[in-house]
Amino acid sequence: MAAATQTFFRSRWVKPPRDVEQLDPAQLAPGFRAAGVACGLKGGGATDVGVLSCDAPETRSALALTRNAAAAAPVRVCRDECDGNSLKAVAVNSGNANAATGEQGYRDALAMRDAAAEALGVEPRNVAVAETGTIGVALDIHAVTTGVREAAQGLSAEGGADFATAIMTTDSGPKRCTVRAGGVTISAQAKGAGMIEPGFATMLCFVQTDAEVEDPEAALRTALAGSMERITVDGQMSTNDTVVLQASGAARAPLPDGLLEAVLLQLALEIVADGEGATRVGRVEVIGAADQDEADRVARAIANSPLVKTALFGRDSNWGRIAQAAGMALAGEELDELGPDRIQAAELAAELPEAELSVNLGRGKARAHVYFSDLTHDYIRINAEYTT
Amino acid sequence: MAAATQTFFRSRWVKPPRDVEQLDPAQLAPGFRAAGVACGLKGGGATDVGVLSCDAPETRSALALTRNAAAAAPVRVCRDECDGNSLKAVAVNSGNANAATGEQGYRDALAMRDAAAEALGVEPRNVAVAETGTIGVALDIHAVTTGVREAAQGLSAEGGADFATAIMTTDSGPKRCTVRAGGVTISAQAKGAGMIEPGFATMLCFVQTDAEVEDPEAALRTALAGSMERITVDGQMSTNDTVVLQASGAARAPLPDGLLEAVLLQLALEIVADGEGATRVGRVEVIGAADQDEADRVARAIANSPLVKTALFGRDSNWGRIAQAAGMALAGEELDELGPDRIQAAELAAELPEAELSVNLGRGKARAHVYFSDLTHDYIRINAEYTT
Secondary structure, three states: HHHHHHHHHOOOOOOOOOOEEOOOOOOOOOEEEEEEOOOOOOOOOOOOOEEEEEEOOOOOOEEEEOOOOOHHHHHHHHHHHHHOOOEEEEEOOOOOOOOOHHHHHHHHHHHHHHHHHHOOOEEEEEEEEEOOOOOOOOOOOOHHHHHHHHHOOOOOOOOOHHHHHHOOOOOOEEEEEEEEOOOEEEEEEEEEOOOOOOOOOEEEEEEEOOOOEOOOHHHHHHHHHHHHHHEEEEOOOOOOEEEEEEEEOOOEEEEOOHHHHHHHHHHHHHHHOOOOOOOEEEEEEHHHHHHHHHHHHHHHHHHHHHHHHHHHOOOOOOOHHHHHHHHHHHOOOOOOOOOOOOEHHHHHHOOOOOOEEEEEEOOEEEEEEEEEEOHHHHHHHHHHHHOO | HHHHHHHOOOOOOOOOOOOEEOOOOOOOOOOOOEEOOOOOOOOOOOOOOEEEEEEEOEEEEEEOOOOOOOHHHHHHHHHHHHHHHEEEEEEEEEOOOOOOOHHHHHHHHHHEOOOOOOOHOOOOOHHEEEEEEEEOOOOOOHHHHHHHHHHHHHOOOOOHHHHHHHOOOOOOOOOEEEEEOOOOOEEEEEEEEOOOOOOOOOOOEEEOOOOOOOOOHHHHHHHHHHHHHHHHHOOOOOOOOEEEEEOOOOOOOEEEHHHHHHHHHHHHHHHOOOOOOOOOOEEEEEEEEEOHHEEEEEHHHHHHHHHHHHHOOOOOOOOHHHHHHHHHEEEEEOOOOOOOOOOOOOHHHHOOEEEEEEEEEEOOOOOEEEEEOOHHHHHHHHHHHHHO
16 A cells, blocks of 8 residues: 555655555545536636535535635635535636626625535535636626536536546646545545636645544644645735535544645645746755744745745755845844855755755744745746736 | 936936936046956956045945845944944945855955055944855955955046946946036945846945935935835845945035935836846835835735736736735735726836836725836746856
């Protein structure tokens, strides 16, 4: 089973528990069904509506949403009108973000949710909606509700792969997995790579398990803190980010320690690696910080520095850029000189697609790390040359 | 004289006082002399050491330094060993930043300062030093002190242009001016464009005047707040930024209101326009913010967003990217939807080299603006393909 594990957990930075078995990613965790259909938003027959549902009576769930103050309509609907702790189903469209669409957009997100609830025979408050795609464009709600009904009628236990494909925007491929360990199964689907229109790196992620999860909110919060919240492509927080965890409890066994975080981290790293124009992924670890907030602030300053990101692209082991970014994050404070004795940057220049960097601030014992993509010609091309 | 004014004040965003006369930029404000020489750090005969001195007995001055915690040796020498209020002279090298060079670097910066003081016959504490260029490389202090002595012997009242050229790194040309208004003269020299090695957008700026300036620190602080502190190329704070204002008082007249800020803003805009790979300059104004800090934070988030910067490059009037960046800066707060009724982004797509954007947050009465460059293929090329 170790070999199977390695097939999905491809990064050296992911530390899954032992004896994880990889299943066909089309297969969902027991008790869940999904489908993906084409409603016409994307055109060309591409699937753009996904529905995922849990049949178990006692589903527990947790929901994490973007904190962006310009949140899209579906995020506001989830925040204000859903019961995040008992979500039975999710409905997603990947053709239109339904962001900056005013009151009509909010009504459309509600209509999409209600169509899914009615087709599935569940309460509207038990359905989450997520949308991603163009912003500032009125949603063709008739097409979406028609798609939602069609998907709801086509749900199957083998629909994980179709669902994962239906939620993609500019992703180079679907991001999904189904793994089994400790008598329970987790299936997960994510999307995120940045969008050509309008350029947001919207991240959506859906996780299903038949494990018993006492406190899904705490479990999700902990796992996200070590995965999706530690990545950056371009430092930009999307208006539409949404993560849903659903646990049916049918397996009558708990989640093995670290499995949820390992799954989310692998998917998070795939999002970074598939970032707009990205060719490499970096991991910067800050040690010796005075406190946790400082460690985090310095790590993010380094990960978001365009100078560090272009050095990662250009395979330039330029430790000075790391010193400068760290110094900027600590502006006005006392700092021992950051030279090559304190900064490990050699892997910037290595052939490996993953580069590990570190800096020792020498100010205390706190540490933090962030994963980030490089900044390349293709990032400029994608974001400057495709116009809305 | 209005015509002469326009020759130097080229941006529509600079509002100089009336009747400003432009003089030959080689000409310094009365009482000041300068020179630029080649000491060999850059090679190829390029000038790389500049010295500037004031002959007046009662020079008053002010000094502004980077707050980067990884500040370079010359910045620390200026901070710890100079009397910023009575600077007679400045000595600059543009071949080596003398940053991350340890205790030897600090001794070298002191030696450079002392060589200038001795050659000019002034107290060491009345000399400021500034350095820019490669970092993490030991300074050839013998070459620098030789250059400083040579420059000190070649000072002339017509040395402004030579001095401005000697402080350049990757600047596409010297940034300098000499203007006269209200019976006083201001001459100024600046550099800043980003450096190929190692990529910092170090900004140096020297300003001389024969005006009587009661409180040079306050005058400089106010002028910088409206100019150099409102620009960003890539959101990166250099280890070496230094601004020196010297006022001889010989003209026995005060500075006309707004003249210092207009000079610094024009030079600041030239730095932005000459930013690494830059082709256009944007100005974003945030209005309707709850308070000054919020206005500033949102304006900087928009100006530093790679999505907004690539839209400026790609001439894409993508208001959604402005909404997203503003929403990110206000994460977790209440915000009315930011649509085209609140965001002016049309000039992103205009042919003009300068684009003016605005966003109304509708939360209060505070406002702030920031000037920024676009993000282009050449930024990536410069920072990724030239390795240290």
